[in-house]
Amino acid sequence: MLLLDVLVPIAIWSSGAAAWSEVRKSRALTNLASGSRDRRFLPIFTVFQWGQGLCSASSGEYGSCQPNNECVLRGGIPAGPCAGGYGTCCIFMASCGGVARENGTYFVNPNHPDTTDGTGSCQLTVLKMHPDICQIRLDFDQFSINGPEIVNHICNNDQFLVSGGSPAPTICGNSNGDHMYIDAGMGQSNPIILTVITSGPSFPRSWRVRISQIPCGAISKAEQGCLQYFTGVSGRVKSFNFDTISGRQLSNQDYSICIRTERNFCSIHYTACPDIGRNRSRTFTLSGNSNSVVSSMVGGGTQGTPNSCTNDWLMIPCAKVADRLPMASTCEDKICGGTFNAEVSSVERTVVSTVRPFRLAFHADSIEAPIDVDNRGFCLDYVQQPCTSN
Numbered sequence: 001m002l003l004l005d006v007l008v009p010i011a012i013w014s015s016g017a018a019a020w021s022e023v024r025k026s027r028a029l030t031n032l033a034s035g036s037r038d039r040r041f042l043p044i045f046t047v048f049q050w051g052q053g054l055c056s057a058s059s060g061e062y063g064s065c066q067p068n069n070e071c072v073l074r075g076g077i078p079a080g081p082c083a084g085g086y087g088t089c090c091i092f093m094a095s096c097g098g099v100a101r102e103n104g105t106y107f108v109n110p111n112h113p114d115t116t117d118g119t120g121s122c123q124l125t126v127l128k129m130h131p132d133i134c135q136i137r138l139d140f141d142q143f144s145i146n147g148p149e150i151v152n153h154i155c156n157n158d159q160f161l162v163s164g165g166s167p168a169p170t171i172c173g174n175s176n177g178d179h180m181y182i183d184a185g186m187g188q189s190n191p192i193i194l195t196v197i198t199s200g201p202s203f204p205r206s207w208r209v210r211i212s213q214i215p216c217g218a219i220s221k222a223e224q225g226c227l228q229y230f231t232g233v234s235g236r237v238k239s240f241n242f243d244t245i246s247g248r249q250l251s252n253q254d255y256s257i258c259i260r261t262e263r264n265f266c267s268i269h270y271t272a273c274p275d276i277g278r279n280r281s282r283t284f285t286l287s288g289n290s291n292s293v294v295s296s297m298v299g300g301g302t303q304g305t306p307n308s309c310t311n312d313w314l315m316i317p318c319a320k321v322a323d324r325l326p327m328a329s330t331c332e333d334k335i336c337g338g339t340f341n342a343e344v345s346s347v348e349r350t351v352v353s354t355v356r357p358f359r360l361a362f363h364a365d366s367i368e369a370p371i372d373v374d375n376r377g378f379c380l381d382y383v384q385q386p387c388t389s390n
């Protein structure tokens with residue numbers, strides 16, 4: 001149970017300060033009674049009790065508040081006082097060749113926080129801190145490596161790879177703020193390996209990826225089969241390396257994005273993100289030449305069927321235009337092209353899906369040129385819609 005305390009959302013820390021203070025007092029009494037010799041032999045869960053408060057360092061990393069000497073003993077970096085000076089905000093960081101065995105360890109580039117420009121392979125081994133860890137969440141706080149090549153958008157200069165867990169797409173380029181969930185299996189399974197391969201042209205690379213270890217019974221655990229998992233009534237989903245100006249849709253992608261169905265919400269609306277300062281949005285450009293107007297394309301069809309999605313697509317179960325009255329009697333599962341709409345059109349529309357749980361699947365094959373040019377990928381804002389009585 002104490003293991004879960006380490007993983008409580010950050011928001012609880014502010015209200016948890018008083019609780020931590022109570023723990024601190026009781027621990028201080030225990031320490032007085034038992035002496036420092038015994039403390040070295042306390043079971044690991046007792047140590048975690050100190051760390052139930054999350055804290056943040058001035059450099060932006062999150063850590064756990066714990067006694068300075070325990071932080072150092074566990075290989076952490078004391079990053080400043082917390083809990084009224086009683087503890088230190090303990091940050092865990094690892095880079096090439098390192099091992100991450102603490103919840104919240106950051107995988108950073110060599111020279112962090114400066115950039116690195118070497119070529120080679122940088123590997124981090126993630127070990128479960130407890131057999132009851134089922135998932136690993138990677139938060140790309142900061143992530144910038146060389147992007148894909150410009151013809152077929154394949155990550156063959158730099159690559160970020162995850163191995164040892166559930167399949168994850170190879171990514172490259174910029175993915176600040178993105179995340180991934182990796183299934184780590186049950187029990188003491190094999191480690192998960194994170195690898196950044198850097199090769200080719202000189203580039204100022206930098207990354208800071210936070211690794212959270214999620215217990216099998218945690219409410220924060222993602223639903224099965226979801227590479228990305230979002231909670232909340234509204235939010236934004238986007239493909240990796242998305243940027244309307246310089247991003248390129250990555251090839252060889254195949255994964256699911258899940259959105260937790262919030263209580264009393266029955267359907268979901270998706271709208272292409274705004275593309276500020278442009279008269280033609282590029283926030284949904286999966287196929288065609290994105291340097292000119294490309295209509296939406298829908299449905300699977302067979303190879304060569306006009307206006308259908310046979311190479312790259314976003315799957316939205318039974319998607320319909322949201323504000324058409326009366327509502328269309330048919331729906332589509334795949335959308336691609338250069339305009340976001342559940343019908344073939346060159347005008348963007350909001351799309352609705354009533355299939356629960358709310359899920360999207362993104363597929364991109366290994367070919368872009370010559371048909372697909374300068375595709376950016378997708379960025380969609382979603383808003384869950386309340387259930388109505390009728």
Ligand SMILES: [Ca+2]
Binds near residue numbers: 249375
């Ligand atoms: Ca494409």
